[in-house]
Amino acid sequence: MATGRTHRPATRSRGIPEATVARLPLYLRALTALSERSVPTVSSEELAAAAGVNSAKLRKDFSYLGSYGTRGVGYDVEYLVYQISRELGLTQDWPVVIVGIGNLGAALANYGGFASRGFRVAALIDADPAMAGKPVAGIPVQHTDELEKIISDNGVSIGVIATPAGAAQQVCERLVAAGVTSILNFAPTVLSVPDGVDVRKVDLSIELQILAFHEQRKAGEETEGEAAVPPAAPTGAAAAADGRKGPDGDVPAVMPA
Amino acid sequence: MATGRTHRPATRSRGIPEATVARLPLYLRALTALSERSVPTVSSEELAAAAGVNSAKLRKDFSYLGSYGTRGVGYDVEYLVYQISRELGLTQDWPVVIVGIGNLGAALANYGGFASRGFRVAALIDADPAMAGKPVAGIPVQHTDELEKIISDNGVSIGVIATPAGAAQQVCERLVAAGVTSILNFAPTVLSVPDGVDVRKVDLSIELQILAFHEQRKAGEETEGEAAVPPAAPTGAAAAADGRKGPDGDVPAVMPA
DNA sequence: CCATCTTTGTGCACGCGTTCACAAAGACAT
């Protein structure tokens, strides 16, 4: 999971647990694939396998949406696709703006997954005047000055931030002030937003670090035994107060070799 | 969170809860920022605010690593940076390969966050022969045929998949067969991997869909009242079989103003 | 109409994660 929910502490929105909501898109994808293959019905077991989850969990998830299955048969694929789409709000059009058209922003603009499911890239915004007018993914980039007008004119409520970390908070505030209430943040920063605004974070670096942790643990299991001696902790405020790199001499260079 | 852990069901690796591990990179980032400003010590309250979490949670998280704080003072910034880096395995060099050099793959290759913390892009791999040799982010792209050799020669254990969905599973299998044991998957597919291999998934489309859900809910709260009539569920397999989109016409247009 | 078989929907128990609230520990002043 490259994502982290911020704010809205597990608000069981309308009775649907947050964890379930997070899985609905997964089910939807699997169902769409089945639909394209014209499969009429699917059992919880099969669908669960396709989505990579436990079948009991899937059934419980669906039970929050209502009783849409038929015992002894399974779930009607088309019907379920519609129900989940509706529940997720994908039966309507969501205009989205992407702010920060660097490598990542451009990649996002070109990403087919956006347009495929109710999301429409309404505008691309960048602070660099040299970018203005230049088309990316067939859409001309507009300057940050136009941000408020773009949000307002297009009724945008979802914004994607792909700027450098330094600019993210400021962009965020302008987006929110202009009326955006949901933000997908790719910048490696913690955004602070007022209540009522949802922020989801995608952080590539964090994902890699989590993988590294597990990777190290795997490697450590084989080499078990050493690494048991922890470096001495700073004893007292005296040691802590001096601004040296490490309070003790044994701190190895933290930078990668 | 745009991320979802796959496999390894909450393995409390070496006593450190998975949830804590996922937050360590967040703390590390905040601490690094303090370090650059030469701040010597920080209290749990301050650091928690910077990382966007609860201070009690932060203290409990740190307690899993050991008692690195000083009561009445706080935590030594440099020391904590080192401890967390070590815990996450960032004191060593992690060669990484990126497979699939499209828009996203190129963006990842250029992403500074990779190199900054122990991760080194060892190779870029793409199936398109036309890409071979072409430098991206200063690194020449190599053809998929070389995959096994690259993994082996560089001792790569972490792979990033940025291919189209259709190619992901196959690439994944080749990576695993060649010795990769951690995978960061950007392709919108569920990867199936043998035990012992960690997969983390970053799915832009899913994140947006989750935001859309909450966005719809917010919009619905204002219009509260209608939408109470659930569409008739398919009665028996007969009704379910017809492939119509919506069984009812009452779906409200919740378009943002 | 009855029996059997399949598959859903869910009650229940368990475990992880979060949060509160406070005792213990240390800094610092007198």
Next chain:
DNA sequence: ATGTCTTTGTGAACGCGTGCACAAAGATGG
């Protein structure tokens, strides 16, 4: 040395999420 003040570290309670296991519901065949 003693007292006060700050901040950590953690015991305990609570709530959410997960998975088991089974009863209920419907399909299907005779």
